[in-house]
Amino acid sequence: xxxxxxxxxxxxxxxxxxxxxxxxARGAQVCxxxxxxxxxxxxxxxxxxxxxxxxxxxxxxxxxxxxxVKYFGHLDVLVNVAGSFAYEKVDEGSARxxxxxxxxxxxxxxxxxxxxxxxxxxxxxxxxxxxxxxxALRADAGFGPYxxxxxxxxxxxEALASELKGKVSVNAVLPSILDTPxxxxxxxxxxFSKWVTPEELANVILFLASDQGGAITxxxxxxxxxx
Numbered sequence: 001x002x003x004x005x006x007x008x009x010x011x012x013x014x015x016x017x018x019x020x021x022x023x024x025a026r027g028a029q030v031c032x033x034x035x036x037x038x039x040x041x042x043x044x045x046x047x048x049x050x051x052x053x054x055x056x057x058x059x060x061x062x063x064x065x066x067x068x069v070k071y072f073g074h075l076d077v078l079v080n081v082a083g084s085f086a087y088e089k090v091d092e093g094s095a096r097x098x099x100x101x102x103x104x105x106x107x108x109x110x111x112x113x114x115x116x117x118x119x120x121x122x123x124x125x126x127x128x129x130x131x132x133x134x135x136a137l138r139a140d141a142g143f144g145p146y147x148x149x150x151x152x153x154x155x156x157x158e159a160l161a162s163e164l165k166g167k168v169s170v171n172a173v174l175p176s177i178l179d180t181p182x183x184x185x186x187x188x189x190x191x192f193s194k195w196v197t198p199e200e201l202a203n204v205i206l207f208l209a210s211d212q213g214g215a216i217t218x219x220x221x222x223x224x225x226x227x
Contacts, residue, residue, distance in 0.1 A: 001210055002027035004125070005072045007065065009033045009055055009112055010082030014180045015131070018198040019079060019205060020047075026206065031068035033112075035082070048072070055082055055108035062115040075119040077127040077209040080109035080153075087142045098145045105149035109156055117164075126168035127209045130157050134176045134224050154220050161218030169217035171208050175201050176227035194226035 006023050010016040011032025023030045029046045032038060037051040048071050053064045069075050083105040088097045109130055120126035132153045139147035154172060161170040177183060179195040204223050207213050 004076040005029045005074055006077040007031045007068055008079045012036050012038050015198045016081040019202040022202050029072050033064050055111050056103045058111045061111040065115040069119050076123045076125055078116040079205055080112055080130045082108040085146050088145055089142045090144055101145045101149040106152040120168045125211055128170040129205050129208045130172040132172040132174045134174045134222055158218055169214055171216055171219045173204050174220055174222045176224035196223055196225040
C-alpha cells in the first residue's frame with residue numbers, strides 16, 4: 001500500500017475510521033470523506049479529511065474528489081463505505097425508507113465512482129471496493145429496504161467491473177454482522193465472537209486495494225466470520 005492514494009467514503013463510521021487507520025499504517029495516503037464531521041479534521045502530508053460532504057449529490061462528490069486529487073496528485077483506490085441501515089417491515093413502513101436507503105447505500109457509491117472514474121483510469125493499479133452485505137443475498141422479515149439497497153450495490157459492482165475491465169478492478173465485500181457498538185446494543189443476546197470485526201473486514205478491503213488483489217474483478221466476496 002506504500003504511497004497509494006486511497007479515498008474512503010463514510011470515514012467517520014466504525015469501519016471507515018478503522019480502514020483509514022490501517023491504510024495509513026501501511027504507508028498509504030488517505031482522503032476520508034463523510035457527511036458528518038470527522039473527529040480529526042484537517043490535513044497532513046499523508047492524510048486529508050473532508051467532512052460535510054453529501055455524496056447523494058453528484059456535484060459534492062465531484063468537488064470532494066477533485067480536492068483530494070489536487071492535494072495528493074493522483075488517485076489509486078476508491079472504497080465506498082458510506083451507507084446506513086434500517087429495520088422496517090413492509091406493512092409497517094413507508095416508501096421513504098426504501099428511497100432513503102437507496103440514496104445512502106447505492107447513490108453515494110454511484111456518485112463517488114462516477115467522479116473518481118477518470119482519475120482511477122489514469123492509475124496503473126486503479127481499484128474500486130464497495131461494501132455490500134451478506135443479508136442482501138436473501139432478505140429476512142424487516143430487512144427488505146436494506147437488502148434491496150445492498151443488492152443494488154452488488155449489481156453496481158458487477159456493472160462497473162464489466163465497464164472498466166482492463167482499466168480498473170471493481171469488487172465488493174459482503175460482511176455478515178459487523179461487530180460495532182450499535183450492533184451489540186441492538187442485538188445484546190447474540191454471540192459477538194462470531195461476528196466480523198472492523199479490522200478483519202478492513203484487511204480484506206485493503207487486500208483487494210493492493211497490487212496482490214489486481215487479478216480479481218467483478219467479485220462479491222463473503223466476509224461472514226462464523227455467522
